[in-house]
Each structure stands twice: as C-alpha cells, then as structure tokens.
Amino acid sequence: MTNKSYDVVVIGAGVMGTSCAYHLVKKGFKVALIEKIDIARGTSSHCDAVALIVDKMPGVDAALGYASIQRFLELKNELSYDFELHQKGSMYACETDQEMDIASKYAKSMQDDGYDIDILNPKELLEHEPFMAKDLKGGIFSKACCGLNPFKLCFAFVDQVKGKGLDVYSYTDVKGIKLNDKNAVEGVETDKGFLSTKKVVNCAGVWSPEIGKMVGVDIPVKPRKGVILVSATSFPFCNQKVQEFGYMVSKFAEFKCKRDPDVEKYNVAFTIEPSKANNVLIGSSRNFAGYGVNTEIEIIHAIAKRAIRFYPILKEMNCIRSYAGVRPFLDAHLPLITDVDKVPGYYIATGHEGDGISLSPMTGRLISELIAGEKPYLDLAPFSYNRSKKNN
C-alpha cells in the first residue's frame, strides 16, 4: 500500500466508520477504511442492538434517532447482506408512580413533537409483556423502534461497497496525520505505508481522542463501560426491547428519581431484548473504568437482581455469558458529527455512547453530505465541534 491516494480516509471500522464509508462511496468518493484490528471488533460488537426512539430526549436527539430509524428501513432494502432488522417496537416500564409521572410527561412532549408514543396503564403493560412483574405502574411504548444484528450491520455496510470504491485496511495502525502549511489534511501515515488524501474522518470511538491528538484537536470522549448478560435459550417470553424508565434516569442527569441503592453504585438499569435465537440480552451498567472490557461479578449480580425484579421468571433461567463494551461517552449526551475549522479536511463522527448502532445510519449520511458540500438533512449545529465547550 505505498502512496495510494483516496478522496476520503475513514479511521475506525466500527458501526460509525463502516456507515460513513458506505455513505461516502454512495456519494461517489473513493474511500479507504483503516482499522487497527478488524471490522466490528471494538464497541460495535460488545453492545446490544436496537434503534430506539423512546430513549431520546425531545429535540435534536429524537430527530436524529427518528431519522435513523427511517434510514434503517431504507437500508434493509438497500444493503444486500441481511442485518436482521425487525421493527417490533420498544417499551419503557415504570416501577414507581413518580417514574410513571415523569414518563407520561416525557411521552406527551414527544407526542407534541409528532412522535408516535403510547402511554400504557399497568394492564396494557402486561398485555404487551405478560411475564413482567404484576406490580409495575405502567409504561410507554413506541412501535417505531427496531432491533438488529450489530455485527452484521457493520459487515453489510462494508460488503455493499468493498472493491467498488472502498478499500479496507484491517490490522493497520494509524501512526500520524500529515498536515500542510495551511494546517489542512494531506494524508494518513500508517504502519503499512502512506495514504494521501485531503479528508479524514475520525470514527475511532473511544479511541478517537488519540486520533484527535495527531492534529492537535481535543476530543473529550471518555470510555464508559457497560456490562450485558446473556441468558440460556428459552421459549419467547419477552416480545420486544423493554427497559426500565430508570434507564433514562441513568442516561440523562435531567431526570431526578429515587433509585435502588444496590444499582446506584454501578449505574445499573434494567434492559432486556430478545435475540433471534431466543436468548435474551440483559443489561446494563454504566461506569467509568478505563478501556478494559472485563466483567465484574458485583455488576453482574446487580444487573441480574434488577432483571428478576422486572421479569421474575428470569430467576428460573441460567445466565450463560456476560460481556462488556466501552462506549464513547461525552458529557453533552449528543454526538460530534462535525468538521473542524482549524484543521481543514478533518472530520469527527463519535461520542454516541450507547446510541452508536441506533444513530449510525444518519451519522454516516450526515458526514457524507458534509464532505460532499451538500446541505445536511439535519442542522448540524448541535453536533458541531464549535458548540459551547461546556456542552462537550
């Protein structure tokens, strides 16, 4: 790979990198995708797999989430490789009246913005999910939400355009980014050789600060770990993605709610989703513990305890595996989808934390529009590198 030339070099082959690469090739660019390990070997394979609307804050967050779901439905036909997209909806369950109160207000403000969200009373909740605990106070439901296979999604993006405008360099380390005297991107130095290009997209997720430093750009992303349990296969007792409303509490600081002290410590909130093979994935925790993906037995316990609270039937089931991933956390709770004024040709698409899979289609599309100089589908100001520092 000596001295090859590309229109755009994308760094990182997780869901962001593969989506950006796909959307860029679709715009007619010649693209290189550089990955230090392999496709979907980091965060995008250590996660769960949903595209949701009911976990987004009203406003740009929800707009990006909703647009991504619409884009997923298009991608299902556009990509020849099946990434197992299914639109079964998703539900939030409330444990206390206080939660139900906050959830209803949230749902109403989302309804006001035009999103299709239902408020469920306890009876309706059990009609959706007959195996949930009988004492829950109700919930909210959106039928727009989707589930999918995140590994396959990454491969589907790559498979569609590989060799047709996209070259993939796996097991390749980025050593530096060459800038010219105007501080603009000139190329990417790797351990396998130099790639000349005028545009670089940093999609390195939790590792993006490292790629930022190469051009003197500070990216305040921190790795936030999440642990997920896998159950043994069983009959399909869970029909859809279900989360406790406390998940919203753990995701956003805006909601203040009393929480179980056992789960407070590791920021554990119950989520469950059925897999195609009738296992369920049970989550999840959020804590800052560096880049390691080891699981901790205390967190596994806390998650299991929370899960049994919502689905008592889980007490009778075995957990066959646990795994953890590190998600790219930003204080702003909004990703960076942006160019950078002081380094012309340098773009960033990261900081989606636990929403990466969910928001990947629109992120890729927006980056491709930005690079093509077209008017982006959504206003990018809230995702800009120049948004106020305190929001990062």
Add this chain to the structure above:
Amino acid sequence: MRQCEVLVIGGGPAGLSAAIEAAKAGAQVVVVETNREVGGQLVKQTHKFFGSSRHRAGTRGIDIAKILRKQCEDLHVELKVNSLVMGIYADNVVAIDEKKSLTEHNIERIQAKKIVISTGASENSIRFPGWTLPGVMGAGAIQTMCNYHRVIPGRKLLMIGSGSVGLIVCYQLMQAGAEIVGIVEALPHINGYAVHASKLTREGIPIYTGYTIKEARGKERVEQAVIAKVNPDWSTVPGSEIVLDTDIVAVGAGLKPLIGMAHMSGCEFVYDKALGGWAPCHNKNMESTHKGIYVAGDTTGLEEASTAIEEGTISGIAIAESLGYIPKDKAKTLKDEGWERLAGLRSGFKGEDRVKAKMKQLNRYDEVMKGGK
C-alpha cells in the same frame, strides 16, 4: 467475602494432586468441582494404567480416583462438588455457582491467594450431514454414560477415530454388550495404542483405515451411517461409500484443552497441535503468566492422567513454597524430582512432540515475562 489460601478449579487428577501437595505442606485448600464427585475422567476409567509403579501401573483409573479423594479427605481439603466456577474476576476473586437442587443455586465468592486451573479438556466435534441427530455423540461422553452412569446409549455403535479413547471406548462398549459395527479412521493407519486395537481386531471388529464418515441418516435419531474412502485432500472417493446400520455414531476426534478460565484471567497462550491446540504457557512452577494463577493437567496441554498428576503435584509444591510452607531448597528437590518423572512419562508414545511443545510453553513464558510480545 470468604478468603482461602488455595482454590483449585477442577477436581480431576491434576487438581486433586495439587490440592494434596499444598494441603500436605499445611495450606488451606478448597477444590471446586462441577460434577457430583471428584476424580475427573478417572471416575469412568475402568481399565488398568500402564507404566511404572510410581504411576500406579496396574491400578484402574476408578480406584486411583478413590485413592486421591481419600488423601484429600484425610488432609481436610474442602471438596466443593456440584459447583461450577462462573469466572475468575479481579483480585483473584472466584465466583462459584453451587447447585443445591435442580432449581436452587447458591452463588458464593471466594478470594484466593493462589488459584490452580485444572479444568481438563473437552471433546472435539466433527461436522457432517446429520451430525446433530440424536445418537451422534462424543466418545468420551459415551464412556461416561456406560462406565459411570451404567447406561448404554445404543445397541450398535460406529466409532469415528481410532485414537486410544476411541479404541478403549469400543472395547468397553463391547464388554457392556453393545455391537461395534466398525471403527473409521481417516489416516492410513491406526492412531492409538496397538495393544488396544488388537483386542478389537481379535474379536473381528473391522477397522476402516483411510475412511471417513460422510453422513449420518435417520428420521428421529441415527439409523444408518455412510462412510467413504478419503483422498489425500480429504475429499471422498465417489463410489466407495459403505452404508452401515447403526444407532450410535461415536465421535472420537480428539480433545482440546479447556482454556476458558485461563483466557478469562488474561494468561498468555501457545498453540501446538501435539498438545491439542491452544494452551496457557507456564514456568517450571506451573505458574501461568498471570501471577498467582497456576495451570496443570490437560488444561495446559492434552496428555494423560499420569502427567496430569505430576503437573498437579509440582504446582502444589510450588504453591506451598510460595506461601512459605516448604523451604526453598526442599521445594527445589521435590520439583526437580517431579520434572524428572514427567520427562520419563514423556519418553514414551508420541512423547517427543509433547516434550518439544512443552518446551515451547516454557520458552514463551520466559519471553512474555521479559516483556516481549
């Protein structure tokens, strides 16, 4: 959280030997065993061992299991049976899932100063049309059913693979009353000990060398097996098919080290075919690259019960030494003797490859500890 000095994961010959040596020197030892009794694969080995008197030649495996268990009990080693280790977590915390009844579990955490991983090996499977039909089973699993649970899984058995496990299982199934319809071996020669093979050929059991299984057929379970000659590139020779009536297809395709626990602990590995594939490397104390975690027996390379016993013994001595129960010079003598006996055990059948592979593990350990990649 409960604390202990030595926690042994897996109560087979390696684990029990480690426990015995450490306990003999004065250490407090807990052995965690997933099955309902300790002994590992010895509990089903009804045949007599070969080799020297030191390695209990002439004694049956099932009796060796009893001897080791008795020694543990006499030394007050705590034997936690029906207990599955869920994982090794930070700071040597081991989470244990103890099955109290079919639905009742007790999950306990124990923090250990030293951990021995002696989880043994698992059977390899091979894939062919029909390989998921009931009746297609691992040869080792059949041996467990027959010799331990006293159940014969079928009446007519076809064995795939002529390694020692395959041959012994055929002989024992035959003794238990099953009909052996044949043994299929893809290699041009019999793979296991000749002494076992000749017991079978004397009974008129056909051994199809240069053949492989092509298909298992049946509606609800295995009814027939199709075997065929193999070319050097592993394709089958058209027209060479033989259809055999059988209700059990036993797969004796070798074993591989069970390395999950070592992998979870972040130990370094070496690949060697002679030891069954990937296995954690270690030093002459049997300590892995993760300080305080020792590996012994098939976990660290597929061999035999006798070598497992010796590796376990060495690890037990080394642990007792590092805990201050055995003086350094005495420990050195004991460990050297252990390594000598191991060398003796590795001088026999296919020993040379194993010696080389073990040397690779020791070298890799040194490399890693020196900070090499």
